[in-house]
Amino acid sequence: MTSIYDRLGLAPIINASGSVTRLGGAILPDAVLAAFLDGNQRAVPLEQLQAVASRVIARITTAQAGLVTCGSAAALTLGAAAILAGLDPGRMERLPDTTGLRREFLVAREQRNGYDHAVRAAGAKLVEVGFNEIVGNAGVRRTELWEYEAALTPDTVGILFNQSPHSRPTLPEIVGFARMHSLRVLVDAAGELPPRDNLTRLIATGADLVCFSGGKAIRGPQSTGILCGRKELIASAALQMLDNDDHPELWDPPADYIDRTQLAGLPRHGLGRAMKVSKEEIVALVAALELFASGAYDVDRERHLNWLEQIAQSLEGLPVVCHLRDPGDGQSLPKLELELDASWGDRRAAAFAACRHLRHGNAPLYPPVYPGHGQLDQGILVINPFCLRADELAPLITALQHTLTHPPRH
Ligand SMILES: *Cc1c(COP(=O)(O)O)cnc(C)c1O
DSSP: OOOHHHHTTOOOOEEEBOSOGGGTOOOOOHHHHHHHHHHHTSOOOHHHHHHHHHHHHHHHHOOSEEEEESSHHHHHHHHHHHHHHTTOHHHHHHTTOOTTSOOEEEEEGGGOOGGGHHHHTTTOEEEEESOOHHHHTSOSOOOOHHHHHHTOOTTEEEEEEEOOTTOSSOHHHHHHHHHHTTOEEEEEOTTOOSSTTHHHHHHHTTOSEEEEESSSTTOOOTTOEEEEEOHHHHHHHHHHHSOOOSOTTTOOOOTTTSOGGGOSSOOOSOGGGGGOOOHHHHHHHHHHHHHHHHTGGGGHHHHHHHHHHHHHHHTTTSSEEEEEEOOOSSSSOOEEEEEEOGGGSSHHHHHHHHHHHHHHOBTTTBOOEEEBOTTGGGTEEEEBOTTOOGGGHHHHHHHHHHHSSSSOOO
């Protein structure tokens, strides 16, 4: 079937990597796409729409309030901006200049990653604590709470915490420590869904702000994310993102979302104005969040499992060992690991070559295929079924059969 991309002269690929940003994220469910189109057709004031979205996010996450951002990375920037500026319009106007403000965020050295650029962009200064000894191959210990305590200064304002099931100290421990020292906790949980109960569990720790991606498992538009947490911080983040080109005499945001009486004045466009979200994206994200939270996506698991089993069967007799990895929680997606066997010699080099071969495609037999590339170092290609379409299964199998026969068949 020809798509708009064909008409533009760009061949669509088969995405076997999951909802990764560089391949365009999730395919929107019909109801989400319908919300996007419907949402486009009428006009609404965006601060009122964000207030409505906030109520849905609050109901689903149990946070006091929420904001639809343009991705989890923008949620990190706006969350940091909210912590740095509070409800002070003068500070909002100055960001990212934080000279003279409390601006230090503690972060475990082992939790640093490319996304913390988003926090620094608000003017926050990251202060690393602890070591990364296990990766550094010189120890067995993780970051410990006393190391956070030892790094406190009068300028410490918050903690940046990257949530994963393996994070140490744990989020409840970090929140307990932060409470003792009046620090804010900003949690990056962008990819921590499923499990669904993380929607409520992370907020329940008392964390001040939590960020989720809207374009990953939630299957909202790729350019959406969620910032949820304390009401006055969400109000600050919203004020710094919304378009504030109005007369103060007329400006009338929903009082339960942005309480004007707490503000010295109407701020001008803030740091987040460059990260605006459209009404279509907001309503589509809300629709997707409701679907995700309802468990509506769980039915896809059986279909995905069946596809992966078919792929594994189709590779029998080829020099590859298939491992079906099913997290078995009824929510997380299964994946298929294709481990090149010893006959390939240098399995790492062979896996990179196979990945390159697949990405190249072989028209008209099969289009470019992008398998998961996270385990190439171990000689493993991963098939993630999250973004696969039913009509892509047959060409995907052909592509894998051609590539995993060595030398690859052209
Ligand atoms: C995906 C991801 C992000 C970025 O989320 P976007 O919604 O793409 O902006 C940030 N942090 C982590 C850990 C992620 O996995």
